[in-house]
Amino acid sequence: MKRRHLPPVLVLLLLSLLALPYRRHLFLPRGPSQYYASGDDALLRRLAASDAGGDQVLSEAAALLANASVTSFPSIGNRYRLLYLRLPYRGNDTSAPRKRAVSRLRVPFVTVPDDGPLLAAFRASLRSFVLAHRLRRGSNVAAVMGDLAGLLGRPRREHFPTCAVVGNSGILLGSGRGAQIDAHDLVVRLNNARVAGYAADVGAKTSLSFVNSNILHYCAVRSAVATGGCACHPYGRAVPMAMYVCQPAHLLDALICNATATPASPFPLLVTDVRLDALTARIAKYYSLRRFVATTGEPASNWARRHDERFFHYSSGLQAVVMALGVCDEVSLFGFGKAAGAKHHYHTNQKKELDLHDYEAEYQFYRDLQARPETVPFLDEAPGFKVPPVKLYW
Incomplete structure (x- = not known):
């Protein structure tokens, strides 16, 4: 039977439900799970x-809102504008007070x-952005899963039947999982990882590019000058991009990229719900x-000494996986984990993991999603939400 694929417009509609109102103006190491008494779990949740x-x-974001300035100058030869986003500061x-550059950009003139x-x-x-962050304080943030699960009242059959979230781990090299990945209705890739030359292992189909805002910032300015638009869609400009904000200054990059979009060359970029x-x-x-707590035997309150x-x-x-839980009937995870000698990313030579992430903890989350979804915290606070079946692959 020929496989039914959902049209791109459905993907865009899905993303519109993830975006903030201001868009307008995701071979695992094996190991036992660690569980706690209800009182300890309540402490960890708190x-x-x-x-x-x-x-x-x-x-x-509040500091930028109150004090940021934007100044641009023509480059030599008037090929583009040099744009500076600045904030005031005092040396002592x-x-x-003087102004320091928070971001330096090159943008097209026209x-x-x-x-x-x-x-x-x-x-x-x-x-x-600031208002959305303040409004979610004190509220049940897990309620977002209810919005995603119901797609704002759409019937359950209009969920994506099968979804693949493709991680970037070097364990994918030699896996031969490409065709299996491409057979899913929705394929999510991370941080614009390359597929050319790796399709046999990682597939070639992409329905959604999920990135952090650093990715947009690093590529947008370069490509904006070279092409007159933000060429930050390696899977084709029709493939939507969902972005979470690492630094509020990157909202300026998003505005610039949207400004360079045209009907013939769109830039479907949306920012994730806070x-x-x-x-x-x-x-x-x-x-x-x-x-x-499990590895050190220390109280949880000492965690901040290490992080x-x-x-x-x-x-x-991790965020792409959480998103997929709310929009998919079945979720498959590929390329999440590590093995001895494997590169950190299949498409780069990087081997060292980033210190700001606790990957080992995230691997346990994925294992729990597959084997013990009822133990995953916070998702049980979303009324009516049920974790879909999750399958881990290397």
Whole structure:
């Protein structure tokens, strides 16, 4: 029987449900699970609900909203504009305030608005970002799974029947999983990982590119100058991109990329719902706390001695998996984990893992999704939500 594929417009509709209102102006190491008495679990949940990293991002956004300035200058030969996003600072208590560059960009002359309108649009985006973060405080952030699961009232049959979230681990090399991955109705890839030359192991089909905002920032300016638009869709410009915000300054990159889009060359870029961000942060911290207690024997309150809470963060893959739980009837995970001698990324020579992620804790989350979904915290707080079947592959 020929496999039914959902049209791109359905993918875009799905993404519109993930986006914030301001879009307008995801071979695992084997090991036993560690479980705790109900009282200990309640403590871990309570500690995990505190997100210092989220507070840091909110503080940065508020500072940009109140004091940021945008200034641009023509480059030599007038080929493009050099744009600076600046904030005031003081070197010490007695010095006069000066402005430091938060971000340096190169943008096309014609498609990107002048400094004044661009700053106004950036402030509007920041204002909505700050408001969304403040509104979700004190609320049940797991409720986002209800929105995703129901697709705002759409029938269950309109979920994606099968979804593949493709991680970037080097364990995929030589796996021969490409055809199996491509057979899924929805295929999610992370951080614009290359597929050319690796299709036999990672597949070639992409329905959604899920990235962190650093990826957009690194590629957008370069390509904006070279092509007159943001060529940050390696899977084709019709493939939507969902982005979570690592740094509020990157909202300016999103505005610039949207400004360079045309009907003939669109840029389908949407920013994730802050509730999804918060839910993913809680899950990541909970599993890291649980692993810390199990491996060290120390109380969970000592976790912060090993991790800088301001910069501790979930991986792009973890958030993509959490998102898939809300929009898919079955979820398959490929390329999440590591093996001796394997590269960190199948498409690069990087071997060292990033310190800001607790990958071992995230692996336990994936194992629990497959074997013990009822034990996964916070998802049980979403009314009517049930974790779909999850299958782990290497």
